[in-house]
Amino acid sequence: PGAEEDEQGLAFVGRAGQLLTDIIEKGLRIPRRDVFIANVLMCRPPDNRNPEPDEILACQPFLEQKIDAIKPDVIVGLGKFAGQWLLKTAEPISRIRGRVGEYRGVKVVPTYHPAFLLRNPSAKKEVWEDMKLVRRLLAG
Template sequence: MSLALDARQRAMLAEMGVRLWAPRAPAVAAPTPALPQPQPQPEQAAPVAARPASAAPPVAAPPPTKAAAARPRAPSAIPAPPPTPARAALAPLPPGIDAMDWPALQAAVAACRACGLCAGRTQAVFGTGSRTADWMVVGEAPGETEDRVGEPFVGPAGQLLDNMLAAIGLSRRVDTTTKSIAASANPESAGGQNRQKSGVYIANVIKCRPPGNRNPEPFEVAQCEHYLRRQVALVQPRIILALGRFAVQSLLGSAEPIGRLRGRVHHYQGVPVIVSYHPAYLLRALPDKAKAWQDLCLALATVQAGAPTRDAP
């Protein structure tokens, strides 16, 4: 895949600190030569020390008592495999959610009292961007700034995400126009030239801020999954970017580390899913920005390969 980055987009990537412009071809691991197996050595009898002639003969140990002889031998300890975190059962569907349109769904989220997170929120954080997008970004939970503003991915983490999306010509602002690399993947666009970018919709798994920015509990994630599922059904994206551990667990039901899930295409409700790091993590782990760029390139290649768009819900 070739990315036709112009000077502006390259400058954006340089500002982000990303120095790897495309994923490198995976190195073919050289076969590891088999190591010679050690040969078992015959056991040698330990030397017996000479006993002095004047030493008394050894006294035989008394036979074990019946209780000691009957004592069972403790079985050898076998390490158990690490437990896999159980996924909470999906909460009951809100009435009529499968038929809700955007206004009804947003009103249902705003009025939701299914878990205790509603008590400490300023407002529910529903989502932002184009509701007819090809791309959908799914994050984890609102932070303090998101709770105050009412929009996902704001602050430094949101700025980093916006820069990454802008590098391939995407924006959460539906009135932005550009020569878009991502737009060129859409056969309905005029070669990607000055296409009105309605290309990305951004949402979180959790719609209310957990107190103190703590991690969401499994039952809290389960309460919000119905809303996210309906958002995906309404947007009908061609690709989903799952950013962060809780987004991955909600969409894929997997507790595997992100590092093991990267680099391949997963699916949620028939939509291709690419796993990557959360922008807040990338602000702390700068070397992994290059890996996040690789993930973005994989998502772009998946869209360009012609992932089918589903029928309207």
């Protein structure tokens, strides 16, 4: 989570959160309130550094419990750490995005993180393609 998320105790607030809302509501055509949103980490690493593998592992049981309780139809992994964790791979997000994987029996589509899109707006086209894939998976 970023500083605002850590402060508020909510996932995806601020500019990246607004962009995520647009992706969900315009791209997937689903109200954001109908989507469960979580971070791979429950707290922000010091100095906003990348998370260490043991930090991700420490938060894993919480996330697994949520996934098991919610039983989602599709999981969208936003960014490198979510995508790599869900698919158990070290491949970069640029190589795994747009593909369908599986985590605990649930289809997974990794894509770019909204914060990355704020810095690299040209990648929005790829995320749009990923959301079309998610819509097809949700439609069955």
